[in-house]
Amino acid sequence: xxxxxxxxxxxxxxxxxxxPSDAELDAIEWEMPLILAEVDLLDAEIxxxxxxxxxxxxxxxxxxxxxxxxxxxVLTNQAAAASLPGGAA
Numbered sequence: 001x002x003x004x005x006x007x008x009x010x011x012x013x014x015x016x017x018x019x020p021s022d023a024e025l026d027a028i029e030w031e032m033p034l035i036l037a038e039v040d041l042l043d044a045e046i047x048x049x050x051x052x053x054x055x056x057x058x059x060x061x062x063x064x065x066x067x068x069x070x071x072x073x074v075l076t077n078q079a080a081a082a083s084l085p086g087g088a089a
Contacts, residue, residue, distance in 0.1 A: 034075055037068040 020028070041064040048057045
């Protein structure tokens with residue numbers, strides 16, 4: 001019986017901490033309003049997967065979609081403003 005062993009080094013070196021960096025945590029925190037809005041949209045869509053959406057369900061989905069789009073717009077505008085020289089928007 002032959003033993004199986006890796007003949008090459010690992011592509012990605014093993015990290016001791018495996019914790020997200022401060023920059024990654026800041027990026028997650030910055031995107032959190034969009035993440036939460038998209039979770040609300042998914043919740044609304046999942047709720048009607050197995051049934052015909054009522055008028056209330058359709059309103060909930062539209063509201064969640066508008067909230068996600070607004071959050072995405074705010075983040076996009078903030079990113080654009082940060083990339084302009086002098087902070088001009």
